[in-house]
Structure formats: structure tokens, C-alpha cells
Amino acid sequence: MLEELKKEVYEANMELPRRGLITYTWGNVSGIDRESGYFVIKPSGVDYDALSPDDMVVMDLDGNKIEGRYKPSSDTATHIELYKKYEEIGGIVHTHSPEAVAWAQAGRDIPLYGTTHADYFFGPIPCARNLTPEEIDEAYEKNTGLVIIETFETRGIKPMYTPAVLCANHGPFTWGKDAAEAVHNAVVLEEVAKMARNTELINPKVKPAPDCIKEKHFYRKHGANAYYGQN
Amino acid sequence: MLEELKKEVYEANMELPRRGLITYTWGNVSGIDRESGYFVIKPSGVDYDALSPDDMVVMDLDGNKIEGRYKPSSDTATHIELYKKYEEIGGIVHTHSPEAVAWAQAGRDIPLYGTTHADYFFGPIPCARNLTPEEIDEAYEKNTGLVIIETFETRGIKPMYTPAVLCANHGPFTWGKDAAEAVHNAVVLEEVAKMARNTELINPKVKPAPDCIKEKHFYRKHGANAYYGQN
Amino acid sequence: MLEELKKEVYEANMELPRRGLITYTWGNVSGIDRESGYFVIKPSGVDYDALSPDDMVVMDLDGNKIEGRYKPSSDTATHIELYKKYEEIGGIVHTHSPEAVAWAQAGRDIPLYGTTHADYFFGPIPCARNLTPEEIDEAYEKNTGLVIIETFETRGIKPMYTPAVLCANHGPFTWGKDAAEAVHNAVVLEEVAKMARNTELINPKVKPAPDCIKEKHFYRKHGANAYYGQN
Amino acid sequence: MLEELKKEVYEANMELPRRGLITYTWGNVSGIDRESGYFVIKPSGVDYDALSPDDMVVMDLDGNKIEGRYKPSSDTATHIELYKKYEEIGGIVHTHSPEAVAWAQAGRDIPLYGTTHADYFFGPIPCARNLTPEEIDEAYEKNTGLVIIETFETRGIKPMYTPAVLCANHGPFTWGKDAAEAVHNAVVLEEVAKMARNTELINPKVKPAPDCIKEKHFYRKHGANAYYGQN
Numbered sequence: 001m002l003e004e005l006k007k008e009v010y011e012a013n014m015e016l017p018r019r020g021l022i023t024y025t026w027g028n029v030s031g032i033d034r035e036s037g038y039f040v041i042k043p044s045g046v047d048y049d050a051l052s053p054d055d056m057v058v059m060d061l062d063g064n065k066i067e068g069r070y071k072p073s074s075d076t077a078t079h080i081e082l083y084k085k086y087e088e089i090g091g092i093v094h095t096h097s098p099e100a101v102a103w104a105q106a107g108r109d110i111p112l113y114g115t116t117h118a119d120y121f122f123g124p125i126p127c128a129r130n131l132t133p134e135e136i137d138e139a140y141e142k143n144t145g146l147v148i149i150e151t152f153e154t155r156g157i158k159p160m161y162t163p164a165v166l167c168a169n170h171g172p173f174t175w176g177k178d179a180a181e182a183v184h185n186a187v188v189l190e191e192v193a194k195m196a197r198n199t200e201l202i203n204p205k206v207k208p209a210p211d212c213i214k215e216k217h218f219y220r221k222h223g224a225n226a227y228y229g230q231n
Numbered sequence: 232m233l234e235e236l237k238k239e240v241y242e243a244n245m246e247l248p249r250r251g252l253i254t255y256t257w258g259n260v261s262g263i264d265r266e267s268g269y270f271v272i273k274p275s276g277v278d279y280d281a282l283s284p285d286d287m288v289v290m291d292l293d294g295n296k297i298e299g300r301y302k303p304s305s306d307t308a309t310h311i312e313l314y315k316k317y318e319e320i321g322g323i324v325h326t327h328s329p330e331a332v333a334w335a336q337a338g339r340d341i342p343l344y345g346t347t348h349a350d351y352f353f354g355p356i357p358c359a360r361n362l363t364p365e366e367i368d369e370a371y372e373k374n375t376g377l378v379i380i381e382t383f384e385t386r387g388i389k390p391m392y393t394p395a396v397l398c399a400n401h402g403p404f405t406w407g408k409d410a411a412e413a414v415h416n417a418v419v420l421e422e423v424a425k426m427a428r429n430t431e432l433i434n435p436k437v438k439p440a441p442d443c444i445k446e447k448h449f450y451r452k453h454g455a456n457a458y459y460g461q462n
Numbered sequence: 463m464l465e466e467l468k469k470e471v472y473e474a475n476m477e478l479p480r481r482g483l484i485t486y487t488w489g490n491v492s493g494i495d496r497e498s499g500y501f502v503i504k505p506s507g508v509d510y511d512a513l514s515p516d517d518m519v520v521m522d523l524d525g526n527k528i529e530g531r532y533k534p535s536s537d538t539a540t541h542i543e544l545y546k547k548y549e550e551i552g553g554i555v556h557t558h559s560p561e562a563v564a565w566a567q568a569g570r571d572i573p574l575y576g577t578t579h580a581d582y583f584f585g586p587i588p589c590a591r592n593l594t595p596e597e598i599d600e601a602y603e604k605n606t607g608l609v610i611i612e613t614f615e616t617r618g619i620k621p622m623y624t625p626a627v628l629c630a631n632h633g634p635f636t637w638g639k640d641a642a643e644a645v646h647n648a649v650v651l652e653e654v655a656k657m658a659r660n661t662e663l664i665n666p667k668v669k670p671a672p673d674c675i676k677e678k679h680f681y682r683k684h685g686a687n688a689y690y691g692q693n
Numbered sequence: 694m695l696e697e698l699k700k701e702v703y704e705a706n707m708e709l710p711r712r713g714l715i716t717y718t719w720g721n722v723s724g725i726d727r728e729s730g731y732f733v734i735k736p737s738g739v740d741y742d743a744l745s746p747d748d749m750v751v752m753d754l755d756g757n758k759i760e761g762r763y764k765p766s767s768d769t770a771t772h773i774e775l776y777k778k779y780e781e782i783g784g785i786v787h788t789h790s791p792e793a794v795a796w797a798q799a800g801r802d803i804p805l806y807g808t809t810h811a812d813y814f815f816g817p818i819p820c821a822r823n824l825t826p827e828e829i830d831e832a833y834e835k836n837t838g839l840v841i842i843e844t845f846e847t848r849g850i851k852p853m854y855t856p857a858v859l860c861a862n863h864g865p866f867t868w869g870k871d872a873a874e875a876v877h878n879a880v881v882l883e884e885v886a887k888m889a890r891n892t893e894l895i896n897p898k899v900k901p902a903p904d905c906i907k908e909k910h911f912y913r914k915h916g917a918n919a920y921y922g923q924n
Binding site: 274428 | 806807808809877880881884887888889891893894895896899902903905906909913920921922923
């Protein structure tokens with residue numbers, strides 16, 4: 001069942017330790033098959049060394065396990081909310097990558113300071129608010145997803161233009177058209193977070209990059225007039 | 232004698248350089264067999280490359296060497312005090328891992344800034360006070376253990392809820408139910424120390440994470456209602 | 463055609479990920495054959511793992527593709543302006559190496575703080591101004607080259623004495639007598655940028671190194687009286 | 694001639710890139726045979742990949758080449774002054790390791806903040822003053838050695854108790870009883886420099902560690918009452 005997607009999601013999960021984003025089991029990747037409405041996600045707390053494509057868990061968007069011998073990631077309910085709200089999302093990643101976590105713990109958006117950021121994210125990486133004690137008690141992981149959505153909706157951010165968020169005092173989620181692209185964005189986010197930290201250390205009064213640079217670089221890689229790469 | 236434990240402790244010691252926590256011989260891991268009351272510890276100042284399970288030294292809790300051709304770690308007396316006071320501790324690690332050492336040298340607790348920390352430590356990582364000149368002269372390593380205990384007792388910290396400490400101007404000790412878990416906690420401490428440093432650089436006015444987040448994440452992984460992982 | 467140069471440029475490109483300067487496809491190296499007036503450059507957005515010498519694109523200085531099945535790097539027009547203006551330049555590199563990018567995003571020259579810098583660069587690494595919206599709209603990559611030239615000309619910096627520049631809110635370009643030397647300078651720039659950041663963290667009131675040190679070290683390695691190395 | 698010493702010095706040189714202290718050819722190690730008065734040093738500007746024990750250059754303390762097909766390190770005259778002044782020194786290292794260079798460029802001693810430092814260096818790592826323009830012109834490398842000696846003599850520092858120095862705006866030299874120990878001390882210095890930088894970032898008002906800690910840890914490893922290790 002969904003063998004191809006399981007392989008893709010497995011490969012995307014294994015890319016996380018290869019890229020240095022993961023300590024122990026601190027991360028998860030999922031990918032969705034929009035036709036069936038099922039998605040595939042990493043099992044909870046299983047060592048990366050021990051994973052195989054067959055260990056991936058198949059879920060539906062109501063949170064029912066469709067197939068798999070393991071329990072799905074404890075963050076599954078967050079993935080579900082994002083998939084339900086945003087049809088364009090095909091893959092989701094959560095990590096505790098240290099540079100992005102530092103911004104999340106600091107409770108700050110990552111400002112857009114340059115073209116490395118603008119090549120992938122059309123504006124600051126937003127930092128979503130903390131959940132209230134009631135939201136945590138009621139349904140922590142589901143409400144984490146809803147607070148991410150609240151952040152994008154109230155601030156008018158397009159999720160496919162800025163495919164990343166920081167959850168305050170927690171860490172980053174990223175997404176993309178599929179699991180591989182979501183991981184790619186997680187790698188870029190970590191690099192951008194590190195560059196932004198060092199930028200502020202070098203110049204504490206630095207301002208974000210001008211909008212014309214943001215627009216030039218984003219549209220050089222994205223949309224109808226893109227001319228980066230071979231397409 | 233205690234062949235299985237020697238292998239466990241040997242493997243736990245070898246994990247330190249693999250995880251990048253160790254320069255030269257700057258660290259030691261021990262594990263205890265509570266039935267016999269004997270514990271197994273790394274020899275002092277021997278290269279990791281040259282170690283084998285048979286080189287591990289067997290000691291009793293009075294500091295007598297029971298078996299082994301080498302002298303035990305110079306920090307053995309610190310391990311003894313912790314094993315004697317806290318029955319739940321099954322393994323202990325000491326390193327000079329650089330991020331944790333920086334907090335120890337700074338003389339500060341590591342504040343709980345997020346879920347990465349709360350997944351493992353139920354509150355700040357305490358920084359134990361310096362020893363007095365008299366305590367150093369009298370019995371440096373033993374008194375290091377006693378000052379760690381003093382820190383946990385006077386501050387009312389449960390050692391299995393916060394299995395790590397910083398010794399001022401020195402470095403970290405961590406522990407766990409066995410040697411492998413103690414090493415796991417040493418790895419997490421180093422990651423948490425790095426994240427906390429960068430968090431404060433990004434936001435010098437940052438406050439610790441709310442208690443509701445601390446409690447949610449700690450109890451998601453620990454205790455009767457834990458639901459992280461496959462158990 | 464230009465088989466030897468293609469191999470050189472290919473090798474110089476492959477050195478970038480080996481030296482840790484590159485994430486994904488974020489960089490490009492070119493080298494020029496001054497006799498024919500043709501230069502060879504990496505194709506746009508192709509994975510380093512998939513590259514071969516034959517994938518290198520041959521261009522002329524008017525921006526015409528002479529040979530190659532791929533589109534050239536999107537930064538090709540920047541390379542062209544530098545080759546046209548400065549006859550001594552034989553190879554050019556662009557990266558998003560994180561330490562140099564942090565200075566570019568901070569909008570600051572890298573001060574000459576010591577001999578590591580002075581061994582390669584005869585003064586601060588200049589940070590070129592941002593392009594205006596009109597310059598971006600008209601011809602972004604070409605005007606990037608022209609703003610680099612403007613920086614060197616108005617400030618009286620000799621490009622072969624200081625073979626590196628930071629483009630504000632973007633990142634570094636370096637060059638040299640050939641592609642390999644340009645990459646060498648990119649590696650040194652990254653190291654110098656990191657050292658300079660840490661120097662200012664350790665001493666926020668630090669001043670640049672005295673001119674006598676700059677001159678001693680630069681001329682120890684460069685020019686008629688050089689005595690470093692085996693020549 | 695001096696085949697054993699050449700091998701030792703070759704191995705000590707090769708340890709520098711393995712330990713991550715070296716970019717390109719930015720470093721050199723020497724070792725001395727006190728009986729003959731000859732010392733062996735790395736050739737100038739030769740790639741580490743291309744070195745063999747036979748490439749090491751044999752010199753006398755008057756600066757005459759005794760054997761070797763290469764020119765010796767451009768820093769040879771600095772090594773000579775240290776060997777002539779301090780009979781106990783058996784090996785010397787110079788690097789541009791980035792954390793130590795940052796302190797040298799900042800023009801600051803590295804304060805003794807903890808036991809990692811005190812295990813090897815009995816007090817702050819001194820930062821030697823800049824050379825005057827006249828000293829540079831007259832004999833740069835020789836005078837670098839003389840200024841290091843001036844630093845130790847005027848401040849009353851014992852070179853075998855604190856076997857390291859920072860040359861202002863330049864970088865570190867370390868030494869030891871032989872070439873291998875000198876490299877060991879270069880590795881420790883880099884680690885200590887990084888820890889000290891981060892210590893100050895975490896606590897800008899931090900004070901050096903108490904003398905009783907310095908003395909306890911130094912004498913635990915050094916001198917007649919040492920009890921660290923297997924001797």
C-alpha cells in the first residue's frame with residue numbers, strides 16, 4: 001500500500017541525520033497522497049538506524065491508522081491540521097535543528113536579511129505564539145497545528161511562499177510540494193537561521209533587506225518568470 | 232566478573248568520542264551493579280583508541296579496587312558519592328563537552344527555554360557552587376560529589392527528573408538508569424547548552440518557557456502517562 | 463573544446479562542497495581562456511553530485527553560449543563584467559558561504575584584524591552597496607558586476623591585491639589568476655570572516671591591525687620580495 | 694640523519710589537519726635533538742597531502758640548513774629563539790587555528806576560567822605585544838621569538854607551566870617536551886579559547902576561576918604529586 005510514497009517518506013526522513021538536523025529521534029517527516037487522502041509518517045521514537053520503508057505508518061486525515069505495526073509520530077495531529085487546511089502541501093517536516101530552535105526559544109521571527117533567505121522564503125519566518133495552558137491540556141499537537149494556521153491567516157502569509165514556521169519555545173516545522181522539498185526547506189531554514197544570528201552579532205542595528213531584493217530573488221527561482229536552474 | 236556490565240560501560244565510554252563530546256581522555260563513564268554493590272569505571276587517562284572492555288576497572292562503594300590492571304578514573308570518588316546517595320542512579324558520566332563547560336565556567340544554571348530541554352530535564356540545569364579551599368584540600372573529588380548532592384537537596388531538585396549538573400568552573404556530570412542513558416543525557420545536555428547560549432544571543436531579554444510547556448513535554452516522555460515512543 | 467579548462471573549472475567547482483562552502487547548488491566557479499576570449503562556467507542549479515567536466519558551459523564575453531547542453535549559471539553576467547574590466551582575473555567564484563554572507567547581510571566591510579587576512583588580502587574586504595530598484599529591474603546580474611567594479615574603482619582598491627568582495631544583503635565573490643586560486647581565496651575569506659566575527663565578540667572595541675603588519679605579511683607572500691613557500 | 698626525529702616531527706605535523714587546526718599550509722611543527730643541537734622543521738608552504746618524513750628540514754640553532762631539499766618554514770627564526778632561550782622545550786607548534794587567532798586579533802590574554810584550562814596551563818594564556826615597525830623591518834620572525842620571550846620574562850611566567858602564547862594580530866605558538874606534546878597543547882589551547890569566548894558570551898561579568906581550583910587541577914596532572922593517569 002502506497003509503496004512509492006513510503007519509500008519517498010523514508011528517504012526524506014533519512015536525509016535529516018545526513019544533513020545534521022537531527023539528534024537521536026528528534027524529528028519526523030510525512031508525505032501525503034491527495035487522491036486517497038492517506039498520508040505516510042515516521043513512527044514515534046524509533047532510531048533512524050533501525051528504520052526501513054516498511055516501518056512508515058499510513059494514516060488518514062481523521063487520525064486513524066490505516067496500516068503499520070508502529071505508533072505514528074507523536075506530532076501526527078499537527079501534520080493533519082496542516083494537510084487539512086492547505087491543499088498545496090504535499091510533505092511536512094518537524095525537527096529540533098539547533099539554529100532554528102534558538103530563534104523559536106527566543107520567540108522571534110527570523111528577519112529576511114538577504115538573498116539566501118529570499119531564494120526560498122518570501123518574507124520573515126514567522127514565530128507562532130505559545131499555546132495557552134487550556135490549548136495544551138485539550139489537544140496539544142492538534143492545537144499546535146491550529147496555532148500555526150492562525151499565524152499564517154492573521155498575518156496574511158501564503159504558506160507556499162513562506163513554507164516554514166517556528167513554534168515558540170519549541171522548534172520549526174517546514175513543508176513543500178512533497179516530502180523531499182519539505183526536507184530541503186528544513187535544511188535551508190537552518191542555514192538561514194544561523195546566518196541571521198551571525199548577521200545581528202556583526203551589526204546589532206542591521207535592518208531587513210530591501211523589498212526589491214526579496215522580490216528579485218524569490219521570483220528568480222519561483223513562479224512563471226523564474227530563470228534559475230534548467231527549466 | 233561483571234562481564235556484561237563491563238561491555239555496557241565500555242560501549243558507553245566509546246560513545247563519547249563518537250558523539251563529539253570528548254577531546255583526548257577528558258571524560259569517564261561508570262555503571263553500577265546494585266546487587267553486588269560494585270561499579271565499573273573507565274581507567275584514568277587511557278586513550279579511547281586503546282580501550283577494551285577488559286580495561287574497565289571494578290570498584291566497590293568504599294573506593295576499593297576489586298578488579299582491574301589500571302587505576303580507575305581520577306573522578307571515581309565523585310561517582311561513589313552519587314551512587315551512595317541516589318539508589319535510582321545506574322550510570323554516571325563526566326565530560327568537558329565545550330558548550331556545557333561554558334555555562335559551568337560562567338557560573339550559571341541553564342534556563343529551561345524550550346521543549347528540547349523539557350523533554351529530558353524538568354527545570355533548569357543547576358550550577359553547583361565552587362568548593363572552598365578547605366574542601367579542595369581535604370578531598371577534592373569526594374567533596375565534588377557532596378556539593379552536587381547539596382545542590383539537589385537544598386534546591387529540592389529530584390535527580391531522576393533533572394539528571395544533570397554543572398560544577399562551577401569545571402564541567403558537567405550527567406546520570407541515568409544505566410550507563411547508556413547517562414551518555415544519552417550528556418549528549419542532550421550539550422545540545423541544550425548550545426541552544427540556550429544562542430537563544431540569549433538572539434534575544435538578550437528572553438524569559439524561560441512557561442511551566443505548562445515544561446510539564447507537557449516532560450510528561451509526554453516520562454511517567455505513567457507518557458505517550459512518546461512505542462511503549 | 464577547451465577540455466583542459468573545463469576540467470580545471472569542474473575540479474574548482476567540486477572543491478566548494480569538499481571545503482564546506484556550499485549548501486545544495488548555491489555557488490558557481492568559472493575560468494577564462496584569455497586567448498580565445500571564452501570562459502567556462504558551471505551550469506545553473508545542477509547538483510554537484512551529478513556534474514561532470516562535460517557539463518561545463520562555454521560562453522563568450524558578450525554572453526553568447528558557445529558550447530554546452532545546459533544553461534549557464536544565473537550569475538554569468540556578473541562574471542562577464544569582472545572578466546571584461548580586469549584582464550588579470552583568470553577565475554571567479556560565487557558562494558553563499560555562511561560566515562561571509564553574515565558580513566554581507568550586516569552590510570559591513572571585514573576589517574583587517576590580523577596576519578591570516580593580510581596573507582591574502584591587502585586591506586579590508588569591501589562590502590559593495592545595494593543595487594537600486596532600477597538597477598535590479600534593468601539587469602540584475604550585470605549590474606551586480608558593475609557595482610563591484612564601482613566599489614573597487616571609487617575606493618582605489620586593486621582587485622589582485624584584495625581578490626574578494628561582499629555584495630550587500632547577498633554574499634561573496636572571489637577571484638584569482640585561475641579558477642583554483644579563486645576557490646582558494648573563497649576558502650580563506652570564509653575563515654577570515656569567522657575569525658573577524660569572533661574577534662569582535664571577544665573585544666568589541668578592537669581596532670584593525672597596524673599597517674606595518676599588513677604590509678609585512680602581504681609582501682611576505684606576494685610580489686618580488688616574497689619569501690614564503692618554495693619559490 | 695635524525696630519522697627518528699624526522700618521523701616524530703612529520704607525524705606531529707600531520708596531526709594538525711587531522712585535529713582541524715589547519716587550513717591549507719597554515720602551520721608548522723618542529724622538534725629538537727638537544728644532543729646534536731639540530732632541530733627538524735616542516736618545509737615552507739608545502740601541502741600536507743604531499744609531505745613525507747624525508748621532506749622535513751634539518752637546521753642548526755644559528756639558522757643554517759644542515760639537510761633537506763626544501764626551504765624550512767618561514768617561521769624558523771621564531772622557533773630558534775625559543776629553543777635557544779628555553780632548554781626544556783623539545784617541540785614547537787605554530788598554527789592559525791581560528792579560536793586562538795580570534796583572541797590574538799582581539800589583543801587579549803585568555804583568562805583561566807576553569808579546570809580544562811588549568812589542567813594544562815597554570816594561568817592566563819598571555820598575549821604578546823605587537824612588534825614595532827622597526828622590529829618588523831629588522832628581523833620579523835626572529836623578533837617575534839624575542840617578544841614572546843620578553844612576555845614570559847617580564848611577566849614572570851614559566852614556559853613549561855604555561856606552554857602557549859598568542860602573538861597580537863597574528864596567532865598562537867605552543868610548545869612542549871617534544872613535538873607531539875606541543876601539538877597536544879595546540880589542540881587544548883584551541884578548545885580552551887572556544888570555551889572562554891562562549892563563557893564570556895553567557896556571562897559578560899564572569900571572573901577568572903579561584904586560584905585554589907587552578908592549583909588543584911594543574912598539580913593533579915603535573916609535578917611530583919600528580920595522580921591523574923596511570924603513572
